[in-house]
Amino acid sequence: MAHWLLKSEPSSWSWDQQxxxxxKGTFWNGVRNHLAKKHLMAMRxxxxxxxxxxxxxxxxxxxxxxxxxxxxxxxxETAKFGMVDVKAVKALKKPVTLAQIKGEPRLADMVLVxxxxxxxxxxxxxxxxxxxxxxxxx
DNA sequence: GCCAACGTTGGC
DNA sequence: GCCAACGTTGGC
Numbered sequence: 001m002a003h004w005l006l007k008s009e010p011s012s013w014s015w016d017q018q019x020x021x022x023x024k025g026t027f028w029n030g031v032r033n034h035l036a037k038k039h040l041m042a043m044r045x046x047x048x049x050x051x052x053x054x055x056x057x058x059x060x061x062x063x064x065x066x067x068x069x070x071x072x073x074x075x076x077e078t079a080k081f082g083m084v085d086v087k088a089v090k091a092l093k094k095p096v097t098l099a100q101i102k103g104e105p106r107l108a109d110m111v112l113v114x115x116x117x118x119x120x121x122x123x124x125x126x127x128x129x130x131x132x133x134x135x136x137x138x
Numbered sequence: 139g140c141c142a143a144c145g146t147t148g149g150c
Numbered sequence: 151g152c153c154a155a156c157g158t159t160g161g162c
Contacts, residue, residue: 007160009159009160033145034145035145054159054160054161055159055160055161058160058161098161115143115144116143116159116160116161117143117144117145117158117159117160118144119159
């Protein structure tokens with residue numbers, strides 16, 4: 001099963017808002033990048049993703065689950081991009097900061113480190129486990 | 139607030 | 151189809 005990382009600015013969509021949406025979840029829209037779109041399309045129902053706060057916080061704060069696979073984003077007037085639905089699974093016991101990730105040699109190849117601007121990223125199984133470990137969830 | 143990295147746009 | 155200019159993102 002594949003794992004992912006979804007990035008959001010807390011000022012536009014925060015973990016607290018995601019958690020407040022509960023088991024019903026919400027759509028994850030606003031992706032306007034072709035590589036991010038490709039990743040969105042590869043997501044399958046039931047797969048999990050890290051929820052990352054960019055800018056002020058710069059940390060992975062929680063885990064979400066894909067509840068609906070890729071479908072068209074009707075707010076995109078160019079009709080090129082779509083979105084998935086996600087629901088909050090749990091907040092991490094300890095958020096894992098970008099500084100911690102950069103300080104962990106085993107995570108040197110994470111997309112977050114090498115292509116920080118990509119808003120939807122794949123995470124390998126090994127990376128997933130290491131981050132969980134760092135979050136006190138292992 | 140600055141700036142590097144990257145994606146997109148548009149002229150040719 | 152190439153590439154310079156420009157805008158945006160996001161770390162610092």
